[in-house]
Amino acid sequence: MYSTGSIWKATADIPDYPALAARTRADVCVVGAGIAGLTTAYLLLRAGKKVLVLDADTIGSGETGRTTAHFFPPDERYYQLQTKFGEEQARMVANSFRQATDLVENIIREEQIDCSFLRLDGYLIPQVHGQNDAVEKEYVAAHRLGVDVERLERVPGMVYDTGPCVRFRNNAQFHPLRYLAGLAKAIEKLGGVIHCHTRALGIDKEGAEQKVRTTGGDVHAQHVVVATHTPFNDQVVMHTKQAGYSTYVVGFKVKKGAIPQMLLWDTGDPYYYVRLATFDDSDEDILIVGGQDHKTGQETHSQHRWDEIEMWTRNRFVHVGEIAYRWSGEVMEPSDGVAYLGRNPMDSENVYLITGDSGNGMTSCTVGAMIVRDLITGASNTWTSLYAPNRKPFHGLGDFLTEQTNVAQQYGDWLNATAVTSPEHIAPGEGALIRRGLQLYAVYRPEEGDLQVLSAKCTHLGCAVHWNSPEKSWDCPCHGSRFRTSGEVLHGPAVAPLAIVTLPRE
Ligand SMILES: Cc1cc2nc3c(=O)[nH]c(=O)nc-3n(C[C@H](O)[C@H](O)[C@H](O)COP(=O)(O)OP(=O)(O)OC[C@H]3O[C@@H](n4cnc5c(N)ncnc54)[C@H](O)[C@@H]3O)c2cc1C
Ligand code: FES
Structure with missing residues (x-):
């Protein structure tokens, strides 16, 4: 859990689902039960597919539970989109946003979601x-x-x-968590299966199928949709394109x-x-x-x-x-201002991403669900190339280079990060980095009980994590991974927890 709570969590009844307990099979495995994952699962079930949804935590426990849930124009202004992408593609963004909002309204009406x-x-x-x-x-x-x-x-x-x-x-x-609760019930009604408390650890190609390795057993599927806010399966490429x-x-x-x-x-x-x-x-x-x-x-x-x-x-x-x-x-934030919705650029024709949705996830994730449904069912979709995750960052080259320089600078933390010299300098309920030689330790002092000491090395690509005092988490300055004080992953792209270690003496 995060340290602070949104209004939505305080005012919704969220259904919970048991963890996956054995190897299983589906036409489509959707990883992530936020608005992106549940909308995709719902649309694919309506298209006749057998769908299984996995979430590492609970429904809406990610950013959909912390959003403010406006459906409004793109964060990247229309005049900026027109300059970067040209008039025709900027018009497509406008149309896709309009159709996504209409789709949400229709789903709410048809499924009678309050x-x-x-x-x-x-x-x-x-x-x-x-x-x-x-x-x-x-x-x-x-x-x-x-x-x-x-x-x-x-x-x-x-x-x-x-x-x-x-x-x-x-x-x-709308109320985003009441919407997700309604979608989850509709998914069940349509024969979909949801497993919470099940983390996907990796995706491997096996013949014509994909195998999703999870904490509850393998899931075999023809298609895998990665709807985890930021992809956990692609370790580098997508993380250079968004921040x-x-x-x-x-x-x-x-x-x-x-x-x-x-x-x-x-x-x-x-x-x-x-x-x-x-x-x-x-x-x-x-x-x-x-x-x-x-x-x-x-x-x-x-x-x-x-x-x-x-x-x-x-x-x-x-x-x-x-x-x-x-x-x-x-x-x-995508480097060119447009979300990444569609085929995973790296490894497979049958793995799909919904990410880079900036402050427009209500609409962009719904657009993503429509694109992914159409890619899987073979229907045509005029937005596919505009939103394709494999597009080059030409339209936002300046922002792309600024972000890459910023990430490169963060690795300097292994030498220069602000650190305290001893745990005595950490107040109860706070955390700080402690340096011993070339190593950095992420040390949290709970209000009661023993110090929690972790390696500060982010399990994604090795940057040093930093303390987030209001949310009481360890956050990575490179690609946005976040970890609980126990080391568990709160937000990707990291999949593995921070290592629990012992703090060496000075
Ligand atoms: C403060 C705030 C305000 C915002 N305001 C708006 C707004 O007004 N309008 C708007 O359109 N957008 C807004 N956004 C953006 C929007 O909330 C997000 O873009 C959207 O909720 C993302 O949805 P998602 O389904 O992609 O991700 P999430 O809701 O984060 O869902 C991802 C799910 O994947 C699960 N997961 C992660 N890794 C794994 C794994 N390895 N295995 C299994 N499960 C995994 C997580 O537990 C999580 O439940 C806001 C965001 C924030 C934070
Ligand atoms: S190194 Fe990439 S998120 Fe930490």
């Missing part, structure tokens, strides 16, 4: 008053691509003057109805964004505000990120009440 799905308008506003260029450029680009947009002097009905904005009509929001960013959320109590239902995000990079969560059985709404992203594993005491969000919010929404929730999570 998850507060709401169609609503969203507004892009300037981060700094008077700097309206990005808003204007986005309006022109989105309008040209056929997106339903309107230019306004300010957000209507808003409690503060936002300045000129673009209204994007007909976006959506993990930590992102922060605060939920404030507000008087019911005091703030209108809308989505709001600004032109900053990273941006602040806002939505409301309402519950029939409560006389308060929760105003959810997110932002303050930074590269995962590259900041230890990041509690101030929540303070920044609080200050931003109280300066604008002066009537918000006390804080009810604070949490953080990780997003995977």
Whole structure:
């Protein structure tokens, strides 16, 4: 478990499923039970396939349980997509987002999932008053691509003057974990099998089949869908094309109805964004505000990120009440701004990825599920090459090179990382690196009990992990792996835990 909890976890009943206990077989093995995995499983079952879903933890225990669940335009602005990919492909992104949102709405209707799905308008506003260029450029680009947009002097009905904005009509929001709970029940009803508490350790080709090695036995399947947020099967290629960013959320109590239902995000990079969560059985709404992203594993005491969000919010929404929730999570940023959805570039025709979905996973993962379903069933899909994971990073070469340089610098931590000299310098409930010779040790002092000492060497590609004080985890600054204080993997690409070791004397 993470140290902080999202509003969704506190307000959903999530079904649990037993671990896999023996070798088994399916047409398709889907690894990961977040929105990407469960949507893919659902669509494939509807297409007549025999599907088995595995999750290392529980349903929605990954980023889908920590999202803010807006369906809104791509994080990479339409004017940027148009410059990088050209008008036709940027229009395809817009169409795919629209169709994904429609699909989610249809699934909710057909399966009668009670998850507060709401169609609503969203507004892009300037981060700094008077700097309206990005808003204007986005309006022109989105309008040209056929997106339903309107230019306004300010957000209507808003409690503060936002300045000129673009209204994007007909976006959506929902309760992500209630949606997953509904999808899981629909999967069962369609004959799908789900095993939680079962970690996939690797995928091997065996004749015409794939074998997924897991902690509960091997799964043989014709096709494997890796829907683990970041792929665990591909150790290098995909991890040079995307980067993990930590992102922060605060939920404030507000008087019911005091703030209108809308989505709001600004032109900053990273941006602040806002939505409301309402519950029939409560006389308060929760105003959810997110932002303050930074590269995962590259900041230890990041509690101030929540303070920044609080200050931003109280300066604008002066009537918000006390804080009810604070949490953080990780997003995977693709180097060219478009998710990687489709065939695994490396080893096989029958292994598929859904990753790189940035802060747009609700829509991108649904697009990914549609693409993967079509690849497996042989149906045509016009988005396949746009989203292909094997595309070269030409469209985002500058960002790609910046990220590679940043990763290379992180290996310098083996020589220069900030470390304490002795466990006495670690407060209860905190962790720190300790150096002994050329080795770094990740040492956590629990509130009670013995020190927990781990090797600081990330089991993915060997960078030194860093302490994440608010979430009480060890985070890798290279490709975003995260580990519990016990060493277990919280987030890939790592598959193996950090090694438990003994701290040598000084
Ligand atoms: C704070 C925050 C706010 C966000 N806001 C938005 C938003 O407003 N709109 C939006 O569209 N997107 C948003 N996102 C992004 C979105 O939440 C994610 O892109 C999306 O949830 C990813 O879904 P997923 O199914 O790919 O991954 P996950 O939900 O992380 O699911 C992956 C699953 O795979 C399992 N797993 C991992 N490794 C293994 C393994 N080896 N074996 C078996 N199982 C494994 C995990 O346990 C997990 O359950 C936000 C993200 C964060 C963190
Ligand atoms: S995540 Fe790649 S080295 Fe740690």
